[in-house]
Amino acid sequence: MNIIIITGQKGIGKTTYLENKINNNFNGIITKCVNRKERKYYFELINKNRYLLCCCYDNGMKFNKDNFDIVSNYLLEINTQNIIIDEIGWLELEEKGLYSSIIDILKNKTVKNLYLSMRYDIYKKLLNKFGIIDYELINLS
Numbered sequence: 001m002n003i004i005i006i007t008g009q010k011g012i013g014k015t016t017y018l019e020n021k022i023n024n025n026f027n028g029i030i031t032k033c034v035n036r037k038e039r040k041y042y043f044e045l046i047n048k049n050r051y052l053l054c055c056c057y058d059n060g061m062k063f064n065k066d067n068f069d070i071v072s073n074y075l076l077e078i079n080t081q082n083i084i085i086d087e088i089g090w091l092e093l094e095e096k097g098l099y100s101s102i103i104d105i106l107k108n109k110t111v112k113n114l115y116l117s118m119r120y121d122i123y124k125k126l127l128n129k130f131g132i133i134d135y136e137l138i139n140l141s
Helices: 014-021 065-077 099-107 120-130
Strands: 002-008 026-033 040-044 050-057 060-063 082-088 113-119 136-139
Parallel strands (some): 002 113
Antiparallel strands (some): 026 040
16 A cells, blocks of 8 residues: 655645545545634545534534544445545544544555645654554645
8 A cells, every 4th residue: 555644734735735636536535624713524525525523612622523433434435546534633643533444444455545644743643653654755844
């Protein structure tokens, strides 16, 4: 499996980079803030469903575990050689969020290219957490 890591600081264009890669041979999820209140949605690439995963408030972030479960199941049902998972981070370091589905995808012998985006300040921790040692790094910073 070719693992391609897209990294950079918040707002640098990681999602835009991935959106430019998308064609009919790709499946997975893209994360977007759809308004200025930092509501983050995951969009399925093929059927365009969207799921609210978190909202930012003055006292922190609130995560929607049910929607994380839906998105995780979607990732595990993907039958394609090219998968995109946009914006993994602190939740996955804590073995929450999309952690389990990423572990399963890394074991999947039919996946040829896995694109993962993450912030630069934690990408080494994430690679270590997932045991990823052979990868291509695209640093957009």
